[in-house]
Amino acid sequence: MLQVERVVKSFDDFLAVNEANLLVQKGEIVAVIGPNGAGKTTLFNLITGQLRRDRGQILFQGEDISELPPYEVCRRGLGRSFQIVNVFHRLTVFDNVQVAVLSHQKKSNTLFHPAGSLAVVETRSLLESVGLAGKERRIVGSLSHGDQKILEIAVALGNNPEMLILDEPTAGMSPEETAATIDLIRHLAKTRGLTILFCEHDMEIVFSISHKIMVMHQGRTLLQGTPEEIRNDPQVQSAYLGGTDA
Amino acid sequence: MGIITVLTNGFKKIGHSNGGWLLIGMFILLFLMPPFVPRFFVYILGLIYVTSLLAMSLNFLVGFGGMFQFHHAVFYGVGAYTVALILTKTSLPPWVGFVAGPVAAGLVGLLIGWFCVRLTQLYFGMLQISLGSLIWAIVYRWYKFTGGDDGIHGIPMPQALSSLNQAYYFILILLVVSLVLLYSILKSPFGSTLQAIRDNPQRCAAVGVNVRRHQLRAIGIGTFFAGIAGVLFVVLEKSVFPDLLFWTLSLEVFIMCLLGGWFTFGGPILGAAITVALRTFVGKYTEYWTLILGVILILLIFFLPEGVMGYFVEKFKSRENQGSERGIP
Amino acid sequence: MILFTVCSGLSFVLGVLRVPNIAHGSLYMIGAFATFSLSKWIGGPAGFWLALLLAPLVVALISLIAERALFCHLYQREHLMLLLFTFALALILGDLTKIVWGAEYRSVSAPDLLKGSVSILGASFPRYNLFLIFVGLAVAVALWLFVNRTKIGKVSRAAAVDRDMVGLMGINVSWVFAIAFVIGCCLAGLGGALVAPTVSITLGMDHTLIIEAFLIVTIGGLGNMWGALVGSLIFGVTQSLGVLVFPQFAIVFPYAAVVIVLLLRPKGLLKSVW
Numbered sequence: 001m002l003q004v005e006r007v008v009k010s011f012d013d014f015l016a017v018n019e020a021n022l023l024v025q026k027g028e029i030v031a032v033i034g035p036n037g038a039g040k041t042t043l044f045n046l047i048t049g050q051l052r053r054d055r056g057q058i059l060f061q062g063e064d065i066s067e068l069p070p071y072e073v074c075r076r077g078l079g080r081s082f083q084i085v086n087v088f089h090r091l092t093v094f095d096n097v098q099v100a101v102l103s104h105q106k107k108s109n110t111l112f113h114p115a116g117s118l119a120v121v122e123t124r125s126l127l128e129s130v131g132l133a134g135k136e137r138r139i140v141g142s143l144s145h146g147d148q149k150i151l152e153i154a155v156a157l158g159n160n161p162e163m164l165i166l167d168e169p170t171a172g173m174s175p176e177e178t179a180a181t182i183d184l185i186r187h188l189a190k191t192r193g194l195t196i197l198f199c200e201h202d203m204e205i206v207f208s209i210s211h212k213i214m215v216m217h218q219g220r221t222l223l224q225g226t227p228e229e230i231r232n233d234p235q236v237q238s239a240y241l242g243g244t245d246a
Numbered sequence: 247m248g249i250i251t252v253l254t255n256g257f258k259k260i261g262h263s264n265g266g267w268l269l270i271g272m273f274i275l276l277f278l279m280p281p282f283v284p285r286f287f288v289y290i291l292g293l294i295y296v297t298s299l300l301a302m303s304l305n306f307l308v309g310f311g312g313m314f315q316f317h318h319a320v321f322y323g324v325g326a327y328t329v330a331l332i333l334t335k336t337s338l339p340p341w342v343g344f345v346a347g348p349v350a351a352g353l354v355g356l357l358i359g360w361f362c363v364r365l366t367q368l369y370f371g372m373l374q375i376s377l378g379s380l381i382w383a384i385v386y387r388w389y390k391f392t393g394g395d396d397g398i399h400g401i402p403m404p405q406a407l408s409s410l411n412q413a414y415y416f417i418l419i420l421l422v423v424s425l426v427l428l429y430s431i432l433k434s435p436f437g438s439t440l441q442a443i444r445d446n447p448q449r450c451a452a453v454g455v456n457v458r459r460h461q462l463r464a465i466g467i468g469t470f471f472a473g474i475a476g477v478l479f480v481v482l483e484k485s486v487f488p489d490l491l492f493w494t495l496s497l498e499v500f501i502m503c504l505l506g507g508w509f510t511f512g513g514p515i516l517g518a519a520i521t522v523a524l525r526t527f528v529g530k531y532t533e534y535w536t537l538i539l540g541v542i543l544i545l546l547i548f549f550l551p552e553g554v555m556g557y558f559v560e561k562f563k564s565r566e567n568q569g570s571e572r573g574i575p
Numbered sequence: 576m577i578l579f580t581v582c583s584g585l586s587f588v589l590g591v592l593r594v595p596n597i598a599h600g601s602l603y604m605i606g607a608f609a610t611f612s613l614s615k616w617i618g619g620p621a622g623f624w625l626a627l628l629l630a631p632l633v634v635a636l637i638s639l640i641a642e643r644a645l646f647c648h649l650y651q652r653e654h655l656m657l658l659l660f661t662f663a664l665a666l667i668l669g670d671l672t673k674i675v676w677g678a679e680y681r682s683v684s685a686p687d688l689l690k691g692s693v694s695i696l697g698a699s700f701p702r703y704n705l706f707l708i709f710v711g712l713a714v715a716v717a718l719w720l721f722v723n724r725t726k727i728g729k730v731s732r733a734a735a736v737d738r739d740m741v742g743l744m745g746i747n748v749s750w751v752f753a754i755a756f757v758i759g760c761c762l763a764g765l766g767g768a769l770v771a772p773t774v775s776i777t778l779g780m781d782h783t784l785i786i787e788a789f790l791i792v793t794i795g796g797l798g799n800m801w802g803a804l805v806g807s808l809i810f811g812v813t814q815s816l817g818v819l820v821f822p823q824f825a826i827v828f829p830y831a832a833v834v835i836v837l838l839l840r841p842k843g844l845l846k847s848v849w
Binding site: 048050070071074079080082086087088089091095096099100102103104107108109110111112113114115116118155158159 | 430431434435437438439441444446448449450451453454455456509
């Protein structure tokens with residue numbers, strides 16, 4: 001479904017991503033791991049169009065998306081959540097998700113129809129599926145951090161994507177919230193047939209739910225394989241797992 | 247189809263809500279006023295209406311769209327000058343001028359906007375100031391055509407609008423219609439998406455919104471209504487001058503929005519009303535209005551950044567929130 | 576060249592504080608009026624020279640007061656608030672000028688040393704203009720030295736890029752900003768003092784200046800001093816061109832030039848500090 005081939009990106013002199021490769025098959029849950037600064041978020045930004053790569057190719061469902069701006073990438077079916085909570089802080093929870101749903105339904109430009117009566121069912125069901133149904137009318141600023149991160153995911157789902165990219169979805173969450181979020185992600189993947197690409201620092205999570213893992217180190221792809229292959233690979237162990245633990 | 251249903255729906259909605267009855271009552275009161283109050287008062291109210299519409303059109307872009315519209319007055323001036331020129335230099339029927347004003351303002355807005363949306367924030371604002379100043383400079387110097395720094399005076403109005411009271415009614419009606427339209431636009435998907443762009447343009451792009459095009463459309467709308475305000479100004483004053491396009495007016499309107507409350511719908515109206523009233527009142531005692539305006543602005547920045555209405559809305563909301571279940575951790 | 580002096584100050588403040596100082600025009604105007612009063616009070620040819628020195632200091636003092644009393648409390652707020660504050664300051668100073676000096680035109684005459692013209696390569700140049708060029712270059716060099724060679728200068732450059740980092744290093748960022756602001760305003764005052772003998776000193780000076788200064792700084796690249804120089808040159812040249820070609824619309828020429836530049840290079844011609 002998603003193919004990243006030999007992508008390179010540098011900022012002035014700093015080589016952030018150096019020949020990264022990634023392959024994600026439909027229906028898989030793939031994790032990208034690596035120490036801080038390995039280039040994971042940069043890679044995600046390259047895939048979803050926030051950044052332009054210098055060299056290399058990014059294919060989504062066979063189509064080259066390397067040059068597309070973020071909104072086009074989204075319309076192709078690739079949704080994304082951000083590492084730092086990135087939602088519409090002056091709007092209510094309901095409005096946040098509704099904006100995404102309306103965008104998906106191509107109704108963002110409807111001028112004279114009250115938004116309150118459009119896409120209500122879809123938005124409500126989405127909020128229910130992530131467990132935020134009771135908090136519709138709350139302004140985002142007043143939510144707990146954990147709820148805001150779940151809202152992140154809900155907004156990304158508003159476009160009914162085929163693939164979801166989650167950047168550190170459980171960062172800053174308590175253990176209970178983390179477990180709940182992981183269950184949620186697994187559940188959503190199954191019920192909606194989503195392909196998921198995510199990055200995390202918590203190795204337990206990574207190894208428990210991923211079908212495949214890609215290891216990045218200093219901008220390069222060290223290895224991509226099943227959890228067993230990764231666990232047993234000496235290179236990975238020395239670079240990441242062995243010496244310093246996340 | 248769309249607009250008529252909106253207006254009827256809008257009025258129906260107002261009728262249904264409690265606050266709505268208050269608004270209708272106020273509207274009726276204002277409508278009936280002219281025969282009973284001194285001429286000067288009617289004039290001031292008219293000026294407040296015009297300025298309110300201008301402030302509302304700016305806030306549409308700034309408070310709800312998050313754009314640094316630093317030279318909004320240009321579009322106001324374009325609207326005013328267009329109708330003035332059509333009424334004085336051509337023999338076209340007046341209603342052509344009335345329609346051409348906002349259309350011209352909207353077109354100029356789109357033209358300038360097209361260049362500005364490619365940039366972010368401060369650059370957006372500064373480019374707009376440059377382009378706007380260029381238009382001002384042309385109007386200011388083109389004596390033969392636009393009257394230069396004298397402006398154009400004694401613009402003939404159609405019979406139906408020639409007296410002050412008639413002008414007053416016309417302005418009030420158009421103000422209300424414009425407000426209803428603006429309100430429904432803000433409540434529409436276009437409006438929510440616009441506010442989402444204000445809060446987080448990056449996120450909007452990530453959910454599939456073409457941010458630039460959306461902003462450009464919003465600019466077209468905001469400048470269109472500024473053009474209407476410009477036309478209404480001409481109806482009230484029967485003259486135009488280059489000051490309508492000068493950057494200080496743009497910033498004054500900005501202050502009105504700040505004063506009233508950026509993030510509320512009615513805030514700018516309040517801000518405009520206060521500013522015009524103060525200016526007239528203060529003008530009687532001293533010629534140093536700008537000084538007072540500056541002091542007010544400083545007080546606002548330090549003590550009331552959400553504006554007058556914003557302050558009350560916040561108070562109201564916090565009382566509401568005290569009743570909700572999980573508070574802020 | 577006067578434009579350059581003023582604009583370099585504006586650029587400097589813009590670069591360090593990231594705020595376009597709308598009050599810059601008013602400070603320029605106060606500089607001119609102060610020069611008038613000071614030179615009249617001191618009297619004689621020495622009056623002008625002393626005024627040239629003192630007027631910018633007066634302006635610097637005013638800006639320092641404004642900064643310490645009010646401005647510095649706003650550094651934590653968003654930039655829009657800072658900008659609006661400078662606008663408020665501009666409004667207040669504008670009217671204060673009216674209160675102190677009244678609404679009539681004033682004028683200052685240059686000392687004899689600078690009057691008249693000098694012949695260079697067959698063409699005659701007004702001596703005052705040569706003087707201005709000299710001062711302009713001196714200002715440019717001084718600023719460059721300050722920013723690149725002195726400790727304060729380097730710190731302010733760092734603060735422009737990352738103020739939190741500088742704060743963490745134990746340096747009082749607030750004072751850095753104060754110094755930068757005062758220097759910038761001082762330059763505005765100097766510009767006003769320099770322009771005093773060449774124009775009639777009136778109340779609308781601040782308005783016309785601030786727009787021109789803004790535009791110049793924008794086309795030069797926000798925060799970039801050499802950009803201010805380039806911008807001033809472009810502005811000056813197109814203005815003279817306009818006077819020659821189409822006098823009625825002379826002021827349109829520089830504005831049009833600015834527009835063209837911005838359309839081609841929206842971020843300004845030279846690299847901006849941001």
